[in-house]
Amino acid sequence: MFAPRLAVASLSGEAGAEWATRAAPYVGCAFLGGIAIDGATRNAAREMVARDREEFLPPDPVAFVDAQFAALESVDVRPAVNVRSRTLPPISEVGAVCAARGAVLEINAHCRQDEMCAAGAGQRLLREPERLCEQVEAAAESGAAVSVKVRTEVDGVDLPALAGRLDSAGADALHVDAMDSEGVVGEVVEAAPGAFVVANNGVRDRETAVEYLEFGADAVSVGRPSDDPAVLDRVERAVSEWFAREEAVTDA
Template identity: 60%
Template sequence: MFDSRLALASLSGESDAQWARNAETHAGAAFLGGIAIDEPSRRAARRLVERDREEFLPDEPLAFIECELDALDDAPIRPGFNVRSASRAPIREIAELCREHDAIIELNAHCRQDELCAVGCGETLLRDAHRLCEQVETAADTGATVSVKVRAEVPGVSLPDTARWVEEAGADLIHVDAMDSESVIRDVADATDLFVIANNGVRDGDTARKYLEYGADAVSVGRPSDRPAILRRVREAVDDWFEAETEPAAGAGG
């Protein structure tokens, strides 16, 4: 999926190509965005900006995404784009673009702002698995690599069940904000064959190792993604973990 098992998680209004470039020596993947790609989600994003939240609101989201991916074509980091949409049609266009750039399209079922939930985006999709799976199918049908960003601790939502459903719909990855329920990573990893990225509170080697012990295939860093010292120690811990996992057992061999 990506070589270094450290990813950068999207930060609304901040995670662009330059942000990814600044951390390309530490991370194996960077999820740009999130970005609203249809009119309902863009309307919600404008309301968020009115209350001083940073958002990407280019006039042409598709052109913006293409420009950002072009800027990373020669980067030693696999890009992804976290997108928010209440409808399926624009997802196909973005997915096709991501496929052309060997980028990951990440469907946002994570954001919990009232404005986004009111138009059917973000966390609302976690409560409506049928619509979420429709979005996954739309993206996967293009041949793109598909990730779904989710969060734990949503009442009435079983993340292991959700993981199974999106896997059947064609997803390749699930990016889990564990909130204060770190062990949910184990439940999700046990439920599916999806590539599991664990997110939330990854600041040091101990936290990264805990998520990997629970079965995560990678970890992601959010807010501290612009702090090289944090990225360096998380990367070292992740590399050490996977090196130890692949070392032959003592006495093995001919």
């Protein structure tokens, strides 16, 4: 899906094309966003801004995504965009843009802000798997590569079981915020054999990256310190060395 197998993860209202360009020397993929793309989630984003959160609120979110990708056309990184929506048509529209740009469309089933969950998006989708699978199917039908950003430790959610359903629905990747349950990454890998699993949370150095890779993750992502070149450099070196060793063992 991308190489090197290190990504930078979206930071609400901060992760745009300029941010991705700065990270590009170290990473294979940059998840822009998160971006609210339908009426319900845009209203929620406005409420979040009113209490001093950062959010992208362009007049036309689909055109905004396309413009961000255009700004990355000559940058050596695979673009992706993390989106939040309650409804399906905007997912299809953004998916068409992603398909045309060779980008990844990531459905946000991760945001835990009250406003976004009340709007029917974010981690609320983890508790409504039928709706989440419908979003994955709509994204896949657009022709885009599809990722789903999920999190562990959500009460009442069997994440490995859900991961299997998302894999069957057409998800190409699962981007797992492991919280304090790193071992769940291995369970997701086992439950969703067709998905490229990106592990997230606390990735700062060789030790934290290798822990996820040992659980079977196909890649890792860096969140909050994604604008720190020193962090990105040491994680990229650790990831690349890990996969070089794995390839050598396979070829032996």
